[in-house]
């Protein structure tokens with residue numbers, strides 16, 4: 001479920017980037033931006049229903065909803081397992097302490113599963129679901145992880161945001177059924193603009209990376225404010241002359257793999 005498809009500067013009907021990956025009882029939230037509670041409410045998912053959380057990095061559009069998600073889990077029976085880099089984990093815990101000091105975090109039933117920020121690692125989430133993470137290019141002081149989910153006998157999903165095209169993302173996306181990649185900028189709508197100066201990608205770069213990795217399908221997310229109203233242009237830009245299957249989802253859109 002594409003909970004939110006915008007970037008930090010959410011605009012129009014697009015809120016900050018958020019994803020929900022569901023498989024039977026398995027529910028994993030990806031990113032926990034400022035409006036995460038509204039995003040979950042829209043698809044009728046409660047905070048206590050979320051068993052797993054992945055956070056790519058610590059920028060506010062990916063983290064500022066964490067204290068509210070955590071608060072809404074108070075005395076929850078089910079555990080929330082949080083997969084993120086050590087730096088991001090520390091910043092999430094700091095956010096909680098800043099806004100709810102004195103509220104014992106043990107009541108939130110959280111399990112912190114800190115991931116290495118400088119190496120590739122594979123983690124079993126459940127018997128049949130594996131998460132692989134890898135460091136991707138990021139702004140100074142903001143370690144950022146890309147991710148790949150493999151479902152035994154099922155699809156493979158790769159995810160990279162707030163980054164420029166890089167070899168680690170290509171490896172994560174190798175042969176995947178769906179690559180969810182950021183397109184903060186557009187080479188067509190913003191010619192001459194250098195996205196790498198902001199550690200972000202264009203739709204064209206996302207398409208090139210998807211083809212190089214052999215991804216079967218590409219979804220563009222984290223769309224910048226001046227391009228997010230032109231989904232067809234972005235899809236064409238990413239596709240180029242190829243027959244790559246490109247999706248520019250709206251907030252709340254759900255797809256099945």
Ligand SMILES: [Zn+2]
Nearest residue numbers: 008059061162
């Ligand atoms: Zn962002």
